Amino acid sequence: MSFAPAALDWTRIAGELDARGWALTGPILSPEACADLAALYGRTDLFRSRVVMARHGYGRGEYQYFAYPLPAPIQALRQSLYPPLAETANRWAQRLGQDRRFPATLEEMLARCHLGGQTRPTPLMLTYGPGDYNCLHQDLYGEHVFPLQVAVLLDAPGRDFEGGEFVLVEQRPRQQSAPQVVPLGQGEAVIFAVRERPADGTRGVHRRMLRHGVSEIRSGRRRTLGVIFHDAT
Numbered sequence: 001m002s003f004a005p006a007a008l009d010w011t012r013i014a015g016e017l018d019a020r021g022w023a024l025t026g027p028i029l030s031p032e033a034c035a036d037l038a039a040l041y042g043r044t045d046l047f048r049s050r051v052v053m054a055r056h057g058y059g060r061g062e063y064q065y066f067a068y069p070l071p072a073p074i075q076a077l078r079q080s081l082y083p084p085l086a087e088t089a090n091r092w093a094q095r096l097g098q099d100r101r102f103p104a105t106l107e108e109m110l111a112r113c114h115l116g117g118q119t120r121p122t123p124l125m126l127t128y129g130p131g132d133y134n135c136l137h138q139d140l141y142g143e144h145v146f147p148l149q150v151a152v153l154l155d156a157p158g159r160d161f162e163g164g165e166f167v168l169v170e171q172r173p174r175q176q177s178a179p180q181v182v183p184l185g186q187g188e189a190v191i192f193a194v195r196e197r198p199a200d201g202t203r204g205v206h207r208r209m210l211r212h213g214v215s216e217i218r219s220g221r222r223r224t225l226g227v228i229f230h231d232a233t
Helices: 010-020 031-042 072-095 106-115
Strands: 022-027 047-052 062-066 124-128 133-137 148-153 161-163 166-171 178-182 188-193 196-201 204-214 217-220 222-228
Touching: 010 022, 010 072, 010 188, 010 196, 022 178, 031 072, 031 124, 031 148, 031 222, 072 106, 072 148, 072 196, 072 222, 124 133, 188 204
Parallel strands: none
Antiparallel strands: 022 188, 047 062, 062 124, 124 222, 133 204, 148 188, 148 222, 161 217, 166 178, 166 204, 196 204
16 A cells, blocks of 8 residues: 555645535545455454444444554554644644644554553444445544544445445534535545534634434445544543
8 A cells, every 4th residue: 555645735635624624635545455455354353343333223334443453554544644634633622722732643642542541443444235324423432532533435436336425414503504425536535523623603713513424325335444543442
């Protein structure tokens, strides 16, 4: 897998995150790299737990959380994406009037999580078939929450599956919630707010809460790599 985070337009990404709470990276993985990652799903030795979503009311489909040590490509993605996103995270914290600040490196962020009892890795792989979907939710996992996360689509819309759009819903103060459909392509990542983002209003800066999910897959198979930067209790 070849990925160079420095090649991404981080100025554009930061601006879009500020404006709407999500941003697309453009393709960061080749189709071959996507296939290699998707093939890991059958390696039960790489995962710490498996969740069948219908059993918990989460939707339909399933996902598995990776165990430590993470596979090298996933560790590289998590480690290299964190520093530029920490800049946005700290800017958001400042705008929201929060005292907390996020460290410059993933290692420091995970050390903070582990001191707080959040020691289980959260990167995961999700797989959906016909009729599957993911209800709107937030990936929090504990007190220590890094406010941005990443989802990478491993299959090609229109070829490998139909339907299965990535959906974000933003709750706006004194207004109805606003849904957004994110046009992901194979090998492309969406960076989005885990829980909330700052937004300008008539009375100054306020919080807008976000939840994300996946619409029903009409046919085929859809697989996604999720990269979350805080660990779980």
